[in-house]
Amino acid sequence: MSVVTTTLIQNTNGAPEAVIAYISHVVKLWEQFIQGVEKVPGGSLVLNYIRASHKNDPWRTLLEVLLALVAIRYFFASKYSQDEKEKVHLSEKEIQELIDDWEPEPFAPPLRKEERWELDAIPMVKGAAGNRVALEDPKTGHVIPNLLNMASRDFLNMGLNENVKQRAIKTIRECGVGACSPMNFYGTQDVHVRLGEDLARFLGAEEGIIYGQDYCTSTSVLPCFLKRGDIVIVDGGVSVALQKAALISRCHIEWFNHNDLDHLEEILESLQEELREGPLNRRFIVTEALSENFGDSPDLKRLVEIKNKYKFRLYLDETYSIGTLGANGRGLPEVYGIPRSEIEITVGSLAHALGSSGGFCVGCRDMAYYQILSSNAYVFSAALPPYSASAASAVISMLEEAEEPGKVNRYVKPLQDNTQLLYSLLKQSKKLQQVVSVRSAEYSPVIILRLAPALRKKLNLPESYGGPGSDVLKAIKNGHEEGYFSRDYNRENYLLQKMIDELIGRGVLITRSKRVLHHELLPVVPTLLINVNAGFNEKDIQHAYECIEDTISTTLSGLDANGFNQLVQQLEKTNII
């Protein structure tokens, strides 16, 4: 300090008078300013405050003043929004112009005339839909009686079982036909609770939870447990319900090739580094016990080993395997002798082998209870009609009563025998081998037939439709609805329908895959579906096989690109809209 003063004095000695006068002027002004401030009410308070906190340290005072200035500046700044920059500001006139220009799109695009046949081809069943049905032509009123119903997924033929019917009727007499409310209001009735218990007991889980519809079970259960930042690894052949479920959960999705557990392990291995360092998230492997699109099952034993090794949870969709696989219809885990507790979440449908309607989810108690408040379909959708619940309970109790150790359940055995028989007949048929390939495995009650690769090539049909990189997905991305239509896909489906129509004339009702191409994330191949039923006898199967073999081989063998074009020509020609 003293050094500074002496240098200052030395300098001022040599400096002109004006500078000294100026400095003394400034000092005087400063004193006047201080006195002025003291006169202002409260001014002395401020000065005292500054003096007290100054404590002979100008740096400290400077810092505090700066801080106070920041606060004051912050306090007087006016509010602004971060989003404001991104917003487009339009004048009143521009807004009006946009409104005038706007033409509402129709809720649904108009039906194409090429697609009209799809609606006409829907069969109308007269009377109850058991394993034998009567079809009525809605235009002529002509009735075809006593068809073998191979389009129904009531595999165990429980839909019209007298015992099940009586239980359903009893419940209707007690509490009417509808639940009329979501489960959490007054939708839950005793039969729902009983069904949850029955399912949990039957499948060997702690707790079961019932959903009003099977399709929305997965789309509700999976997003209930997964959110952003979580990881789900999905089989690359799952049904559209699971695809949508993974999509709307907003988590990160990886796909492994259908039932290719080596590929699954490869993906898990490549994720390891990332999983170790990130925050702990929820991790699921999602697959189907019996694939809807391929009719085969994963190697569950290895799958469980893999998920335990990599600390993932397993989400198994047993929609098709409950009631059809295993000695007592307990699904894939029964086949492999794996306890249900190894599978964290099991979902399934009551609408197929259990002969009712609705969906369910079973697993550990906490998992099921969590859904009561967090699962959208459970909280917001109407509960399952009580009679459906008691019908499903009736089926389960029948299956449990018929259980004998070391034997295949007498309700399940005919289904498995019939499946085996029809599968081997179709697989060994020489005539069919050239034109169609059996895609499903021998244990699948849904037998899946596809056009053989050689035939597809001959007819100039692509290997598959939709899926990654396809025109349809591009059209969806760009919002071009007219691009959703695939001409080849429509034609191939039409060819399959031709065979179905012909089979109806011969007394066998089969069906085909009906997929909306722009809803599928994965590539699809149109297939003929033959659903085996426990209610058929050997003669029925033999008859069905002969009809199917004959119809398919006469339609397809010798069919070439020209013939195919002629066959489907009427699609583009017809004028009915």
Add this chain to the structure above:
Amino acid sequence: MNVEPFPAPSSPERLTVSPTSSHTAKDHRRRRSSSLISKVEPETFETKQDQDIQSNMNANWVHFKGAWIIHIVIIILLKLFYDLIPMFNNEWSWTLTNVTYVIGSYIMFHQIKGTPFDFNNGAYDNLTMWEQIDNGDQYTPVKKFLMGVPIFLFLISTHYSYYDLNLFVVNLVACLCVVIPKLPYSHRVRVNIPYITDQN
């Protein structure tokens, strides 16, 4: 009957392309900024939609009157608490009050990200509570108040206690620790210190 487990499918169905180009997505997730200072990327349209599903309960409570008063009450209680401990003199008691408040509010407003509730599908997972308040708008009344509290606390504590230089520095640094992250320039900015912070 002992059913043999099913054999593995003979020819696994091969997908030509993975539906989500998983590799680019993975790179995207794995990419971590090597720079010390990075900025949180703006939300995608989808995330914004999820943020709008429901008002953000994690950030909205700061608008209540009680939420403002509680800051003052907590500070007074802290000061009383430290005054009651005989081994601390006035300087120490003010410093501890200041530092305790700062640590608490830093953890609450600037450390923890996301929301404790699951209403927005994790759409706020990358944002601190300060960034969630008023949807990230700046200079809103509540932000002015919350900015003013630590500064005011610092100024009066330096006034009422005769800090030595060491304590003064401690208090100033503590104050700046909560003032700087609140400035508009710090919005969505993350400071990455290798091995200390685990920010993404």
